[in-house]
Amino acid sequence: AVGAGVGAAIGIATALGVQRAPEGSGAAVTAGSREAEPFGGDTLPCHGPHQAGIVTAPAAHVRYVAYALREGVDRAALTRLFRILTGDVEGLTAGVAPLADSEPELAERPSKLTVTVGVGPGLVARAGATAPGWLAPLPAFERDRLDGAHDGGDLLILIQADDPLPLAHAARMIDRELRSFVTPLWSQQGFRQARGSEADGTTMRNLMGQIDGTVNPDPSESGFEELVWIGEDGPAWLRGGSALVLRRIRMELDTWDQIGRVAREQTIGRRLSNGSPLTAPPEAEEHTPIDFEAKDAKGLPVIPSFAHARRAHSEDPSERIFRRGANYDEGGESGLLFACYQRNPLRQFVPIQRRLDELDLLNEWVTHTGSAVFAILPGFEPGELIGAALLE
């Protein structure tokens, strides 16, 4: 009778949608029995030599908002804009609502909110400074199908958080405060797996199902500085900053689904299950290096000539980029908000993208529809303004 009772209870639990734990974990996970500590109160510091949100652990939610400067916004107005923005960033990232916030409760649980500020060539010109040559629309690529809806801008506000609520609130507060200086151009919302769904630090999966971001320079590796942070060779106002390339890339998931798993794995050169390279045994670890020279029994390359990983791979270590993508899925369209940071997009992103544009089997299912380049301003310390060096 006891057994029947338990069975009935499990039946009810299943009907209520309560999930069982995987085999071997010993117990059914009932709602609430394994609740993680709430992390809404977690904050990330906004101050430092570099802005937050670039090498800080990627958040579950991201929003890029681009603005155009209103006519007549001059250098003095830009200083006011950056003063307001700096106060908002310092407050919102710490969970403190700006003074004029009529819904301050929405700011209280920032969930590692970060706000990262970038500028386009138009803003640099208004500040009376000189923009680096790369701060311009990227050269056109043969396969680009830019629809004009997500290109360029004068000011970029990149907001990230593990909870979409404080993110939406921060975006609205900043938008409201900046409206007398700027008009909105476009906004793009993206996501990764929810925090807690996988161990922190797990490489994300994109909507094609691939583990995406395995081969990426590590912020702790020597040489990362030279790849990502702008140094002595850049303009003084940008030292400690970076260059962001943001591409909106649509995916054709209906046709992607139609090809078999072997073909899908060959398209990249890595396995869908765990991201391991096709040149290593299936159980090999995700970060096992690919052997681009490996041949199969017939003498053919194991990683096909058209595989994305082969085409994207740079032999020149100074040509690498720091990728930080996010998925999007809205209005019946899915894809990747491909974002990468580097010192100079013309020497890093562009040669890689030229190779992919020329040959990459992935092109059968992906199309670049938006393109933007922003100069990500250097970090700032308490008492300093974001963009201080630009306005000096």
Ligand code: HEM
């Ligand atoms: C590697 C997916 C676009 C640059 C990879 C990998 C996947 C992937 C699954 C293998 C795992 C990894 O190392 O992350 C995609 C998808 C794209 C896309 C689905 C479009 C929707 C791009 C673009 C670029 C790029 C536009 C740059 C122009 C790279 C680089 C690697 C890579 C540098 C590492 C290559 C190496 O092994 O050295 N990508 N990618 N990807 N991708 Fe992409």
